[in-house]
Amino acid sequence: MAAACKSSLQPLIDAASAGSSVVLPACLARETLVINKPLTVVGAPGSEIRGSDVWSDWRLGGAGWVSALTVPAFRPNGHCAEGTSRCQWPEQVFVDGSPLEQVAQGTQPGPGQFSLDGDRHVTVSDPPLGRLVEVTTREHWIEPEADGIVIAGLRMGHAADAAQDGAIADGGHLVSIRDCVMSDTHGAVVSLTGRGELTGNDISRGGQLGVHGSGALVADNRIHDNNTEGFDPGWEAGGLKTNRPAGVIEGNEIYANDGPGIWLDGAEGSYQILRNRVHDNRGAGILYEISRQGRIASNSLWANGFGDPEWGWGGGIVLSTSLDVQVDHNVLAWNADGISVISQRREDAPGSVAHVAVQDNVIAGKATGPDAKQNYGLAWLQDWPGRMFDPAEANRGSGNLFWYAARDEPSSPRFAWDGDIARLSAFGATPGGTASRYVTDAESQAALGEAGVPATP
Secondary structure (H helix, E strand, C coil): CEEEECCCHHHHHHHHHCCEEEEECCCCECCCCEECCCCCECCCCEEEEECCEECCCCCCCCEEEEEEEECCCCCCCCCCCCCCCCCCCHCEEEEEEEEEEECCCCCCCCCCCCECCCEEEEEEEECCCCCCEECCCCCCCCEEEEEEEEEEEEEEEEEEECCCCCCEEEECCCCEECCCCCCHHHCCEECCCCCEEEECCCEEEECCCCEECCEEEEECCCCEECCCCEEEEEHCCCCEEEECCCHHHHHHHHCCCCCCEEEEECCCCCCEECCCCEECCCCCCCCEEECEEEEECCCCCCCCCCCCCCHHHCCCEEEEEEEEEECCCCCCCCCCEEEEEECCCEEEEEECCEEEECCEEEEEECCCCCCCCCCEEEEHHHCCCCCCHHHHHCCCECCEEEEECCCCCCCCCCCCCCCEEHHHHHHCCCCCCEEEEEEEEHHHHHHHHHHCCCCCC
C-alpha cells in the first residue's frame, strides 16, 4: 500500500485549466475527487484512491470490539438473492486488506464478521488493535461533472455506492476510463451512461456489477468476480449489464461473475459484442434480452450457465425476445447449454423473436445437461402461442457445427425447433438447423484451440 497523501488532491484538479493534464502523485488518497471541466487525470505509478478511512479507536464491549466513530447513512436499495439481505447493506469493513462479512444489525458478529448497532457504530469480533482496519465512508471515488474527462492509470477501491450506481458514475457526461484497477464496491464498480469509453481496466469485486450503463465502448478489460453482495442475478447482477443506445463490447475477458457475464437489456441500435472471452460465469455467458439490431460474433465462451441451467437459460449465448440479431462465428464449449433463442411472453415486452440469424458457430457440449434432461446445442424455444416459427418472422440457423462425445441421444434432445429434436439430421431439415453437422474430434480440437477454449470440460 502506498504512503498516505500529505494533502488533498482536489486542489490539483481545481487549479488545472480546462483541457490540460494533471498527474496525481504516488500516494494513497482517501477522498472523493470532483472534476468539473475537461481534464486528463493520470495517476503516477502507486497512485490510489480509496473510499474508506482508517479507524483506530475501538473499545471492548459485550458483543465485541466497538468503534468510537459511526458509519454514514448510505442508500440501501436493490433486490437480494433468495435467503439473504446482504445487498441492502452498503457498509464495508476491511482488516489488513481483506473484507469482513456483514451480519444483520444488532447481531453479535463471529470471526471475520462485523455488524452495526442502532447508532451505526461498527462491532467486530476479532481484536482490531495493531491491525489496519479500514471502514468505507464514501460512495464515490471520482464524480465527473463535465464532458471530455479522461481518467487513467489509477488504482481505486472501497466504495459504498448504491445498486445501479457506480463508484465512478459519469452522470451522462462523456468520460473515458483507461488502464485503471478498480474493485470492492457495493453497487457497480463503474457506471457509464454518456457514450464514453472503458478500456484496458481491471474491474473486480463489485457488490452488484462490474460495469453498469449504456452506449459505451467497453474494450480490452478484465471484468471478474462481481456480485459479491448477494444481489439477485435474475434482477440485475453479474459482470456487465448495459442497455440503450448502441455501443461496442469488444476484446474483454469476463469471468467468474455471479450472474451473466455480458447482459444487454432493452438495447437498441446496433450493439456489437465482438471477440470477447467469456467463461466460468454463474449465469449465461452472453444474455441478449428485449434488444434489437445487434451482432454477437467471434466470441469464445465456456463453462457458463450452471447456476440457471433449465430450459436453455444456461446457454453460452441466450437471446430472449429480441429482433434483428446476428450470431455468427462464435466458439462455445462446456456451457450448460450452447445457444438458446427464446420467445416468451412478458409484461414488459411483446415476446417477438424475428429476423434472428444463428450461423457458422462451433458448439461443443457435454454428454448431459446439469438438469439431466436437456443439454441443448442449439435451441429455438417458445412457451406461448407466438410467431417465432412463422416463416414470415425470418428466423434461421445455418452452417453451425456441433461436437459431442456421443452423437444423437434420443433420451437427451440436443436441439429444438418448435419442439425438442434428438437427431441432428432431423434438426437440419428445419429452418433453425440448415446445413448443420457434427465435426470430428480433430476438427473440434482445432476449433477450440484456435479460439483459446479449453479442450476438455
